[in-house]
Amino acid sequence: MNVRADGASGSAAAKFGRRLVTSTVLIGLTAYVLLELPPIFFAVQVALFVGLALFEFLALLRQGGIPVYRVFGMSMGLLIPAIVYMEYGGTQSGEILFLVLGCLFLFVMEFFRKDNPQSLIGISLTLFGILYVSWFLSFLIKIRFLYGGAIWCGYLLIVTKACDIGAYSVGTLFGRNTLVPHVSPRKTLEGLAGGIALSVLSSVALGPYLPRPLALPHLIVLGALIAVVGQIGDLSESLMKRFCQARDSGRFLPGMGGFLDAVDSVLFTAPIFYFHLKVLYP
Numbered sequence: 001m002n003v004r005a006d007g008a009s010g011s012a013a014a015k016f017g018r019r020l021v022t023s024t025v026l027i028g029l030t031a032y033v034l035l036e037l038p039p040i041f042f043a044v045q046v047a048l049f050v051g052l053a054l055f056e057f058l059a060l061l062r063q064g065g066i067p068v069y070r071v072f073g074m075s076m077g078l079l080i081p082a083i084v085y086m087e088y089g090g091t092q093s094g095e096i097l098f099l100v101l102g103c104l105f106l107f108v109m110e111f112f113r114k115d116n117p118q119s120l121i122g123i124s125l126t127l128f129g130i131l132y133v134s135w136f137l138s139f140l141i142k143i144r145f146l147y148g149g150a151i152w153c154g155y156l157l158i159v160t161k162a163c164d165i166g167a168y169s170v171g172t173l174f175g176r177n178t179l180v181p182h183v184s185p186r187k188t189l190e191g192l193a194g195g196i197a198l199s200v201l202s203s204v205a206l207g208p209y210l211p212r213p214l215a216l217p218h219l220i221v222l223g224a225l226i227a228v229v230g231q232i233g234d235l236s237e238s239l240m241k242r243f244c245q246a247r248d249s250g251r252f253l254p255g256m257g258g259f260l261d262a263v264d265s266v267l268f269t270a271p272i273f274y275f276h277l278k279v280l281y282p
Contacts, residue, residue: 016168018255023161026253026262030157034150042153043085043141051078052259054133056249057240060260061129064244067122068129069106076102077134084138088145095135103127137263139270146277148211155206156226160269162202163195163227164234170194184238192231199227212281222276229272230265237264 033041054077061068076098083095106123143153171191179187203223207214214222237260241249250258 015255016172019168020255022253022255023165027157027161031154034144034154039144040085042144043081046137046140047078047081049259049263050081050134050137052252053137053249053263054129056258056260057129057133058126060240060244060246060249061125063246066125067118069109069122069126072106072109073126073129077130080130080134081138081141084141095138099127099130099135102130132267133260136267136271139274140266143270143274143277147281151209151211152277155210156269156273157266158206159199159202159223159226160230160265163199163230164265166198167191167195167231180235183235183242187235187238195231196224196227199223226269226273229268233265233268236268237261
């Protein structure tokens with residue numbers, strides 16, 4: 001998130017402080033789980049974030065008047081990271097088959113409901129939520145099972161979140177020109193530039209610790225790519241919140257909002273980074 005300077009105040013500074021504390025706790029916990037514990041614990045952590053973020057996503061749509069299938073969506077959403085883990089993060093098609101069967105089951109369920117003019121919208125957005133939150137975030141588990149997966153996951157999360165921190169800080173202090181005002185009037189071009197710069201710096205700084213060496217130009221381009229994709233993820237959630245007339249997806253995380261707000265930038269960077277690694281190291 002990057003906000004304009006005219007909105008900077010004592011409350012903005014307090015929010016940034018809360019956000020920094022919350023981010024530090026989450027990053028520290030994730031680092032411990034990644035580096036010190038077996039992969040199943042990281043899979044459980046991902047599944048926990050999937051469940052909480054998906055719950056918020058479906059609640060947002062309900063708030064926007066969309067009749068989504070919450071129980072079905074939550075059940076299916078929590079099973080996907082479990083299936084990915086049982087496949088050891090491989091490229092097997094278990095979760096794809098599960099998604100196809102889920103789509104089939106939703107339509108069968110709808111056959112027995114009467115007078116629901118928004119049935120197709122409900123089915124579509126329930127499946128979208130499962131894909132957008134559960135499947136996309138489960139790519140973190142796939143990365144974890146790659147060679148040096150714990151380090152790669154840490155790299156991705158740090159570089160992605162560096163963009164969030166840089167964008168928020170620079171946008172708060174220097175933001176003047178809005179980025180996409182009809183989607184999020186508080187995000188600025190200056191914030192985006194600050195986010196990209198901090199992501200690139202983080203990528204370069206982490207380069208010597210990666211499981212496989214990457215050239216400096218590669219680290220720079222990769223850091224910038226992760227930053228841009230992460231900001232697209234942030235804006236995508238802003239678009240959904242605007243549609244549902246909500247400021248935050250939840251209020252569980254001080255300074256951040258909800259769990260969906262915390263992972264929105266990772267939802268797109270995780271699958272793209274996974275396929276990037278698969279192309280580099282097939």
